[in-house]
Amino acid sequence: MNVSAMIKLTVSMAIFGSIGFFTINTGIPALELVFVRCICATLFLGLMWYFTGGHKTEAWNKKEVLQTLLCGVFLVLNWVFLFKAFEEMAISITISIYNLAPIFVLILGTLFLKERLTIRGVLAIAICFIGSIFIVGIENFQSIDQFIDSGFVWALLSAICYALTMFTSKTLHSLSPYATTFLQTIVGIVMLLPLCNFSVFQGLTTTNWLYIIGTGVIHTGFVYYLFFDSIRNLPTIVVSVLTFVDPVVAILLDTILLDFSPSIFQSIGILLVFGGIILTIVKPKKEGNPSKV
Template structure:
């Protein structure tokens, strides 16, 4: 195993796990924060792409543009709902539900790509569903008209959109990760231009601006460089295992810095989701060895 690639991916996942905490420090609603993130990441990645000379090695496959653009739309919408979920529920709850994305990918594969359905997969899906219900903290008496469902629902929508990002990414084989990310964040800038409430930026403090730009440069730009710079040197099972660093850091951040403590039922739900996600690890491990 490539130790440098292992360290890069671990750092990338750990940094991304802290994004919920820093998004709250930005003082911005989800849409305005995603806009700053797209602008910051586009500028940072474009400068790196040009200064490093990687643009000289670039291929521009026209057949992949549709997948890149569609993936960009899904990615930006995913970010909006993901950050919106932080505004409505605890980071631990939002991140745990968000990490159902690999399970959703499996379901889409079963329904639309005629992948083989396994009993263990169905059980993992059921476990994930029960875990999601428990972690939401919703009681039956709270369901009618309850606003407390909003955060978990936003997180689930974000997970579904991220699953679509993963699936569209499978059709991108030749364009470099740098070019793909630059195009997709650039799409985000133009997607959000008409909808951003620009007056909200006037009320930001220097600290708010720092954390807002940080989520773009560090949690998008640097994380993508570390992430894509390590994938080709690691096996699929190792990559799958290291993705667990993200939710673990998010939960620790929520508990240690924000003071959120899940109830016993929510803790059981978190464990159920992690157990169901483990199924994707074994699926990918088996596919990598066959």
């Protein structure tokens, strides 16, 4: 096992777990924050790509470039919806819904790649569905408008877009991670530039700017550098397990720093969602295969 890669991935997930806390302290709306994030990521990862010499050996493939650009659209929408959800819901609840993405990947694989949906997969989907109902607390909403305004829809859309990001990037092989992310964040800049309201940047405090720059440089540039530098040197199962560091840190920060206190039903819902996700990513050992000692 590559210990260095494990440490890098764990650190990247732990840092990313604090993104919700940073987001709500930036003082700007989701769309403008994602725009800044795309600029920071483009500059940071573009420079890393250049100085490591990766741009000289890049294997460009027209089909993969187009696929990466489509993936970039989903990635940017994922960020926008996630940050909008943070504006409306507690970080813990948002992150729990957001982490339904692997379940949506499972469903997409069944619908479009004709992958076989096992009983285990169906059970995981059912558990996560029940858990999400417990988390959002349907009984607390008196109307459709109140339900939509709760932020649940934004969190769900972010999970779907994250799943589409993972789904469309599954067959990317020739492009390097640096080139892939560079193209995706360029897409974000082009998409969001016409929609940005730059007046929101007026009157911001020094603290606001520190959180904004931190979200862009630390949570995007530095985290993605650590992530890409480690993920290719670790088995899929290890990567899947270590990604749970992200929601754990997010929920701890939400509880300790922001005094979030989930209800009993919400706590049960969170446990059900993560239980269903674990059921999805941890594959059972095939019968008849002796375990290695």
